[in-house]
Amino acid sequence: MTECMEKTSEKVLTKGNYAIANAAVKAGCECYFGYPITPQSEIGEFMSGKMQELKRAYVSAESELAAINMVLGACSTGAKAMTSSSSCAVALMQEALSYAAADELPVVLVSVMRGGPGLGNIYPSQGDYNQSTIGGGDGDYKLIVLAPSTVQECADLTYKAFYLAHKYKNPTILLADGLLGQMMEPVEFKKYPYPEVDNSDWALTGAKGRRARVIRSYAPKAENQCEFLKRLHAKYDLIAQNETDWEEINTEDADIILVSFGSPARNAKSAMRKAREMGIKVGVLRPITLFPFPSKRISELANTAKKFISVEVNMGQMIRDVKLAVNGRAQVELLNRPVGTPPSVEEIVEKLKKESGIV
Amino acid sequence: MENNFIIAGFGGQGVLLAGEVLANSFMLDGNNVTWYPSYGAEMRGGTVNCEIVMNDTEDVSSVNKSETDYILTLNQASFVRFLPKVKKGGCIIANSTLVEEKRPRDDIKYIFVPMTELANELGNTKMTNILSLGVLVKACGLTSLETVTQALDKVLPPHRKNLLPMNIKALNIGYAYDFSLVRA
Numbered sequence: 001m002t003e004c005m006e007k008t009s010e011k012v013l014t015k016g017n018y019a020i021a022n023a024a025v026k027a028g029c030e031c032y033f034g035y036p037i038t039p040q041s042e043i044g045e046f047m048s049g050k051m052q053e054l055k056r057a058y059v060s061a062e063s064e065l066a067a068i069n070m071v072l073g074a075c076s077t078g079a080k081a082m083t084s085s086s087s088c089a090v091a092l093m094q095e096a097l098s099y100a101a102a103d104e105l106p107v108v109l110v111s112v113m114r115g116g117p118g119l120g121n122i123y124p125s126q127g128d129y130n131q132s133t134i135g136g137g138d139g140d141y142k143l144i145v146l147a148p149s150t151v152q153e154c155a156d157l158t159y160k161a162f163y164l165a166h167k168y169k170n171p172t173i174l175l176a177d178g179l180l181g182q183m184m185e186p187v188e189f190k191k192y193p194y195p196e197v198d199n200s201d202w203a204l205t206g207a208k209g210r211r212a213r214v215i216r217s218y219a220p221k222a223e224n225q226c227e228f229l230k231r232l233h234a235k236y237d238l239i240a241q242n243e244t245d246w247e248e249i250n251t252e253d254a255d256i257i258l259v260s261f262g263s264p265a266r267n268a269k270s271a272m273r274k275a276r277e278m279g280i281k282v283g284v285l286r287p288i289t290l291f292p293f294p295s296k297r298i299s300e301l302a303n304t305a306k307k308f309i310s311v312e313v314n315m316g317q318m319i320r321d322v323k324l325a326v327n328g329r330a331q332v333e334l335l336n337r338p339v340g341t342p343p344s345v346e347e348i349v350e351k352l353k354k355e356s357g358i359v
Numbered sequence: 360m361e362n363n364f365i366i367a368g369f370g371g372q373g374v375l376l377a378g379e380v381l382a383n384s385f386m387l388d389g390n391n392v393t394w395y396p397s398y399g400a401e402m403r404g405g406t407v408n409c410e411i412v413m414n415d416t417e418d419v420s421s422v423n424k425s426e427t428d429y430i431l432t433l434n435q436a437s438f439v440r441f442l443p444k445v446k447k448g449g450c451i452i453a454n455s456t457l458v459e460e461k462r463p464r465d466d467i468k469y470i471f472v473p474m475t476e477l478a479n480e481l482g483n484t485k486m487t488n489i490l491s492l493g494v495l496v497k498a499c500g501l502t503s504l505e506t507v508t509q510a511l512d513k514v515l516p517p518h519r520k521n522l523l524p525m526n527i528k529a530l531n532i533g534y535a536y537d538f539s540l541v542r543a
Binding site: 011013149150179182183184185186263266267269270271273341342343344345346 | 382383386392393394395396419421422424425
């Protein structure tokens with residue numbers, strides 16, 4: 001399979017996890033540190049062979065805590081480095097993510113969600129929307145969060161994760177779920193489409209011939225920390241302005257808009273097509289970046305749409321961001337499955353029929 | 360046009376591999392295809408299944424479907440479990456070596472083929488999965504024997520290529536098996 005995936009012009013049928021791993025390699029990832037956990041173990045498996053073959057760094061870390069801190073270390077030298085993990089183990093990494101945000105390090109974390117809280121189970125889930133977009137580390141920080149919905153996007157958004165992490169010197173999460181990780185679809189591995197980001201003005205590369213540099217998240221003086229946070233948040237504003245991404249279908253005349261990210265968005269789209277055939281005016285908005293969230297666009301759509309339905313595989317997490325964007329100008333409802341497979345197309349269509357008075 | 364398939368059986372019977380070969384065939388034919396496994400604490404001897412969605416119109420297929428066009432079951436437990444999931448007018452294909460020939464629903468088609476027996480005759484019981492794929496391909500008519508053969512070659516890893524001739528034989532036996540579509 002590894003031979004096959006070298007080719008760029010040909011589609012290969014592969015799992016989301018392998019697509020992410022192969023795309024990371026093609027994006028120029030120089031260091032992978034990881035600790036296995038279902039449902040993303042294929043990423044580490046693929047990297048363990050490929051990285052060594054390419055004479056790049058692969059370390060099977062002693063814990064997730066160690067893995068993410070190794071990524072911080074590698075990133076401080078300007079290297080393209082990553083780790084991958086899942087829910088309960090990404091929870092262990094929260095402290096390091098806060099540090100990486102403060103240190104402004106281009107950390108790439110692939111988070112393939114499974115059921116939680118606690119050890120939970122290994123079934124697909126979107127229970128870590130909050131963990132990714134709000135975070136569990138200390139302080140006012142933001143991570144860039146990208147959410148693929150197909151295996152092709154698993155590859156494409158992995159490229160983008162590396163680019164955005166380095167462009168903005170900000171930790172970036174590729175947020176997939178167990179279903180996408182295990183799913184196989186045809187993928188075309190294009191050439192890495194982004195420019196290489198110059199990091200020569202900050203990377204720790206040895207101080208030969210220049211003044212020594214320090215990367216730290218510690219600002220002992222209050223006024224320094226105020227300045228730092230303002231600058232950090234000006235960066236987040238810039239990211240929101242430049243990088244907010246979403247897919248939108250049939251929203252112009254829609255009375256109802258289904259908002260859904262990741263794998264359930266696939267069923268939302270199919271349900272939308274079926275409901276349209278019945279004459280129901282429904283559209284789909286699929287956030288591709290979860291931070292920055294397409295709040296502005298949802299806010300605009302709240303001027304014309306009567307109702308937003310957030311379709312999620314959790315107990316309702318993204319719905320909070322939808323509500324904040326709508327700000328009381330339209331109804332917002334949840335259609336969810338707590339964990340496992342997404343709400344079925346039929347279930348969504350039934351809901352739409354009920355909302356439109358078609359019984 | 361969208362068609363979906365479930366392949367189910369014991370863990371170890373090779374249902375995921377059979378599904379992967381089928382999915383590759385659809386891809387080689389230029390269709391959009393999605394394959395996903397039942398994913399739990401599966402193990403050898405337990406039940407396992409995968410679903411394949413083939414689509415020649417939409418670029419993204421939905422998942423977690425409530426009805427299925429074609430279901431291939433390699434053991435009794437899968438037959439019982441998935442019989443209610445067959446779409447009206449759809450088709451269930453069963454390995455009659457391990458599945459009792461019963462037709463409880465009258466709104467679907469049944470195909471019973473003694474797949475494990477035929478694989479044993481070929482000399483390797485492990486060929487049941489690819490032999491059954493031959494039956495499925497013939498029954499659905501949505502891809503060709505040539506494409507599936509090509510897909511087999513693509514899916515078998517280099518260190519298993521020595522098994523390719525026998526797999527192709529199994530595929531052909533399944534494809535050539537004279538089953539009669541019975542509407543009970």
